Amino acid sequence: MGARRTRQRLDILQHLSAAPDFISAQGLHARLAQTGTLVGLSTVYRALRDLERAEQVDVIRSEASGERLYRRRSTSEHQHYVICRRCGRSEAVDTDIVERWAAHLDQLTGFSNVTHTLELSGECMDCHL
Structure with a gap:
Protein backbone atom coordinates (compact mmCIF):
# COMPACT_ATOMS: atom_id res chain seq x y z
CA MET A 1 0.00 0.00 0.00
CA THR A 75 -8.18 -6.70 -10.97
CA SER A 76 -4.62 -5.80 -11.82
CA GLU A 77 -5.83 -3.57 -14.66
CA HIS A 78 -7.63 -0.31 -14.13
CA GLN A 79 -11.26 -0.25 -15.14
CA HIS A 80 -13.67 2.37 -16.33
CA TYR A 81 -17.18 2.75 -15.00
CA VAL A 82 -20.46 4.30 -16.00
CA ILE A 83 -21.88 6.12 -12.97
CA CYS A 84 -25.54 6.93 -12.29
CA ARG A 85 -25.87 10.69 -11.91
CA ARG A 86 -28.78 10.27 -9.49
CA CYS A 87 -27.92 7.46 -7.09
CA GLY A 88 -24.18 6.97 -7.72
CA ARG A 89 -24.46 3.30 -8.68
CA SER A 90 -21.54 2.21 -10.84
CA GLU A 91 -21.06 -0.50 -13.40
CA ALA A 92 -17.73 -1.52 -14.92
CA VAL A 93 -17.69 -1.25 -18.70
CA ASP A 94 -15.55 -2.85 -21.39
CA THR A 95 -13.29 -0.14 -22.76
CA ASP A 96 -10.72 -2.28 -24.58
CA ILE A 97 -10.98 -0.11 -27.69
CA VAL A 98 -10.16 3.00 -25.63
CA GLU A 99 -7.23 1.23 -23.95
CA ARG A 100 -5.79 0.11 -27.29
CA TRP A 101 -6.17 3.64 -28.72
CA ALA A 102 -4.55 5.23 -25.65
CA ALA A 103 -1.66 2.73 -25.77
CA HIS A 104 -0.76 3.93 -29.28
CA LEU A 105 -1.11 7.66 -28.68
CA ASP A 106 2.60 8.02 -28.04
CA GLN A 107 3.30 6.72 -31.55
CA LEU A 108 0.61 8.94 -33.08
CA THR A 109 1.49 12.14 -31.25
CA GLY A 110 5.11 11.88 -30.15
CA PHE A 111 4.06 12.31 -26.51
CA SER A 112 5.46 9.86 -23.97
CA ASN A 113 4.01 8.41 -20.75
CA VAL A 114 0.46 9.12 -21.92
CA THR A 115 -2.24 8.59 -19.31
CA HIS A 116 -5.96 9.06 -19.64
CA THR A 117 -9.18 9.63 -17.75
CA LEU A 118 -12.54 8.50 -19.06
CA GLU A 119 -15.71 9.56 -17.28
CA LEU A 120 -19.05 8.06 -18.27
CA SER A 121 -22.32 8.94 -16.58
CA GLY A 122 -26.00 8.37 -17.14
CA GLU A 123 -29.08 7.21 -15.26
CA CYS A 124 -29.41 3.61 -14.14
CA MET A 125 -32.62 1.75 -14.93
CA ASP A 126 -33.95 2.16 -11.37
CA CYS A 127 -33.49 5.95 -11.44
CA HIS A 128 -34.64 6.40 -15.03
CA LEU A 129 -38.11 5.01 -14.34
Missing part, protein backbone atom coordinates in the same frame (compact mmCIF):
# COMPACT_ATOMS: atom_id res chain seq x y z
CA GLY A 2 2.81 2.45 -0.34
CA ALA A 3 5.04 3.78 2.43
CA ARG A 4 4.19 2.27 5.82
CA ARG A 5 1.87 -0.62 6.60
CA THR A 6 0.50 0.69 9.87
CA ARG A 7 -2.59 -0.63 11.64
CA GLN A 8 -4.45 2.52 10.58
CA ARG A 9 -3.60 2.01 6.93
CA LEU A 10 -4.64 -1.63 7.09
CA ASP A 11 -7.96 -0.53 8.64
CA ILE A 12 -8.42 1.99 5.82
CA LEU A 13 -7.75 -0.68 3.20
CA GLN A 14 -10.16 -3.11 4.89
CA HIS A 15 -12.97 -0.55 5.04
CA LEU A 16 -12.33 0.54 1.46
CA SER A 17 -12.51 -3.08 0.33
CA ALA A 18 -15.81 -3.54 2.18
CA ALA A 19 -17.43 -0.46 0.62
CA PRO A 20 -20.11 -1.60 -1.85
CA ASP A 21 -19.36 1.20 -4.32
CA PHE A 22 -17.12 4.21 -4.84
CA ILE A 23 -16.59 6.26 -1.67
CA SER A 24 -15.07 9.64 -0.89
CA ALA A 25 -12.23 10.12 1.56
CA GLN A 26 -14.64 11.84 3.93
CA GLY A 27 -17.17 9.02 3.58
CA LEU A 28 -14.47 6.46 4.30
CA HIS A 29 -13.33 8.50 7.31
CA ALA A 30 -16.92 8.54 8.63
CA ARG A 31 -17.24 4.76 8.23
CA LEU A 32 -14.01 4.24 10.13
CA ALA A 33 -15.26 6.49 12.94
CA GLN A 34 -18.60 4.64 13.09
CA THR A 35 -16.76 1.42 13.84
CA GLY A 36 -14.59 3.05 16.47
CA THR A 37 -11.45 3.17 14.34
CA LEU A 38 -9.73 6.45 15.14
CA VAL A 39 -7.92 7.63 12.02
CA GLY A 40 -7.33 11.24 11.07
CA LEU A 41 -8.84 12.53 7.84
CA SER A 42 -5.39 13.55 6.60
CA THR A 43 -4.23 9.94 7.15
CA VAL A 44 -7.15 8.71 5.05
CA TYR A 45 -6.23 11.12 2.24
CA ARG A 46 -2.55 10.07 2.37
CA ALA A 47 -3.46 6.38 2.34
CA LEU A 48 -5.78 6.83 -0.63
CA ARG A 49 -3.10 8.78 -2.49
CA ASP A 50 -0.63 5.95 -1.82
CA LEU A 51 -3.15 3.34 -2.98
CA GLU A 52 -3.74 5.33 -6.16
CA ARG A 53 -0.01 5.55 -6.84
CA ALA A 54 0.29 1.80 -6.24
CA GLU A 55 -2.59 1.27 -8.72
CA GLN A 56 -4.68 -0.54 -6.10
CA VAL A 57 -7.73 1.72 -6.45
CA ASP A 58 -9.85 3.09 -9.25
CA VAL A 59 -10.65 6.78 -8.95
CA ILE A 60 -13.50 8.76 -10.44
CA ARG A 61 -14.69 12.31 -9.97
CA SER A 62 -18.22 12.84 -8.69
CA GLU A 63 -20.23 14.78 -11.23
CA ALA A 64 -22.38 16.27 -8.46
CA SER A 65 -19.72 17.37 -5.97
CA GLY A 66 -16.52 17.27 -8.00
CA GLU A 67 -14.78 15.27 -5.28
CA ARG A 68 -12.65 12.21 -5.96
CA LEU A 69 -14.25 8.85 -5.19
CA TYR A 70 -12.30 5.64 -4.61
CA ARG A 71 -12.94 1.94 -5.05
CA ARG A 72 -10.59 -0.96 -4.35
CA ARG A 73 -9.42 -2.34 -7.68
CA SER A 74 -10.59 -5.91 -8.14
